[in-house]
Amino acid sequence: MADIVVDTKGLACPMPIVKAKKAMDGMQSGQTMEVLSTDKGSLNDFTAWVKQTGNELVSHEVENGVYKFLVKKL
Amino acid sequence: MMEQQTSVKAMTAHELTQLLFAQEELFILDVRNTSDYEAWQIEGHRVVSMNIPYFDLLDGVEAVLEKIPVKQKVLVVCAKEGSSIFVAEMLAEAGFTDVSYLQGGMKAWSEHLEPVKVGDLRDGGAIYQFVRIGKGCLSYMIVSGGEAAVVDTLRMTDVYEAFAAKHQWTIKHTIDTHLHADHISGGKKLADRLDASYWLPEKDAEEVTYSYRKLEEGQEIQVGATKIAILPIYSPGHTIGSTSLIVDDTYFLTGDSLFVASIGRPDLAGKAEDWVGDLHNTLYNRYKELPEHLVVLPAHFGNYTELGPMGTVSARLGDLYRNNPGLTIADESEFRHIVTHHLPPQPNAYQEIRQVNMGKLKPSEEEQQEMEVGPNRCAIHDK
Incomplete structure (x- = not known):
């Protein structure tokens, strides 16, 4: 289980990453965050954002149109 | 003193096309992620284009202001339009006077x-x-x-x-x-x-x-x-x-x-x-x-x-x-x-x-x- 879940379903760009960043800023190193998104563009954006901020994208999956990203703060 | 209006203009795909046909000068700030930008972007005879993903600008645009020409027409572009409005508004607040965003983003551009x-x-x-x-x-x-x-x-x-x-x-x-x-x-x-x-x-x-x-x-x-x-x-x-x-x-x-x-x-x-x-x-x-x-x-x-x-x-x-x-x-x-x-x-x-x-x-x-x-x-x- 992730330490924190950020639900951005139904929100369009840039809100999913705006919300994820806000949550990430309050996390400790080693903690994980699960982000839920229905935005199709979010896969490429999340991958790039997590890399850019020096964190780790542990896993990602799509289920019934909902993208699930598990991010670990390093 | 009156408060500054920060709302930015929309540029339609038709208006952008006319501008490119006329070979006018335009500075494009494309805020999509870099892989999408490198695969496909807006080009023109007198277009200068720069890619800075919107998620690098969540804390503000101060760090990139000097890269953007002050006196030129600036168009902010993203995949749909949400992120380009977000960034264009920050540029307008920072003092840029001729900033617009591409209405409907690259999706609309692809279909025009x-x-x-x-x-x-x-x-x-x-x-x-x-x-x-x-x-x-x-x-x-x-x-x-x-x-x-x-x-x-x-x-x-x-x-x-x-x-x-x-x-x-x-x-x-x-x-x-x-x-x-x-x-x-x-x-x-x-x-x-x-x-x-x-x-x-x-x-x-x-x-x-x-x-x-x-x-x-x-x-x-x-x-x-x-x-x-x-x-x-x-x-x-x-x-x-x-x-x-x-x-x-x-x-x-x-x-x-x-x-x-x-x-x-x-x-x-x-x-x-x-x-x-x-x-x-x-x-x-x-x-x-x-x-x-x-x-x-x-x-x-x-x-x-x-x-x-x-x-x-x-x-x-x-x-x-x-x-x-x-x-x-x-x-x-x-x-x-x-x-x-x-x-x-x-x-x-x-x-x-x-x-x-x-x-x-x-x-x-x-x-x-x-x-x-x-x-x-x-x-x-x-x-």
Whole structure:
């Protein structure tokens, strides 16, 4: 289980990453965050954002149109 | 003191097209992620473009302000439009006065069609080129005596319908020069909606699931009472059925066989090795026998440098035999090598797109948009 879940379903760009960043800023190193998104563009954006901020994208999956990203703060 | 308005202007895809046609100066800040930007971006004669993903700007734009010209028109672009509004507002707050965002983002840009008149026909009719500037696709409307034929119709069929309705023309024919692999054809859909005839070369139609009329060499298609002849010429190579059209003895619609700056690739529907000989014969024998004064009107362009002064893409056939790198290869074995060994990456989802155009797949509107993302890459010299 992730330490924190950020639900951005139904929100369009840039809100999913705006919300994820806000949550990430309050996390400790080693903690994980699960982000839920229905935005199709979010896969490429999340991958790039997590890399850019020096964190780790542990896993990602799509289920019934909902993208699930598990991010670990390093 | 009054509070500063921070709302930014929307620029429509039509306004951006006009600006690019006029070769005006524009600074584009593209805030998509870098991989999407590198795969496909807006280009123009006097466009300077820079990529900074929006997620690098969440804490503000201060760090990038000095990279953006203060006195120039600035357009912020993203995939849909949400992130570009977000960034454009921050730029406006930071003091930039001429900032807009692209309405509908790259999605709208990919779908925009700009009709441009190419020229008149001898009896008072005319031919229009519909430029899909974001993706490099070209389609045509030939009109005469109140009737119209649409060639290589794109998916956005409402644009042709509205344009014909505005001028009170009746669309009687839709014609595909070949089974397309880089974009979804609107030819069959438009013909069915308007009770028009849909034409397709038989050799490209072996697997189609719908009815069509056979586009065959020598069989003229008439538009209007004034008999504008559309004369098909069998020109295989890009596909085995590819057929070109000569309109009014003047305009030469080459489909994806011959472009202004390149030639068609033979590998999207089968094996390059099998069709390269056909392609060579089409370009170096069949087309060469045609009059040099013909105005070549292709179904694609590779990039903005092929756009003419009014936005049209065209060239004299005789000039292409001197300037087009695909028509000036002296030796057939060298031609075979270039055409089969130096091909650009294949267009996005091209196999699925072919299935859709055969009527075998019926994706939703949104899935169709996804399939068509990115540049067309139908020519051998595309990157």
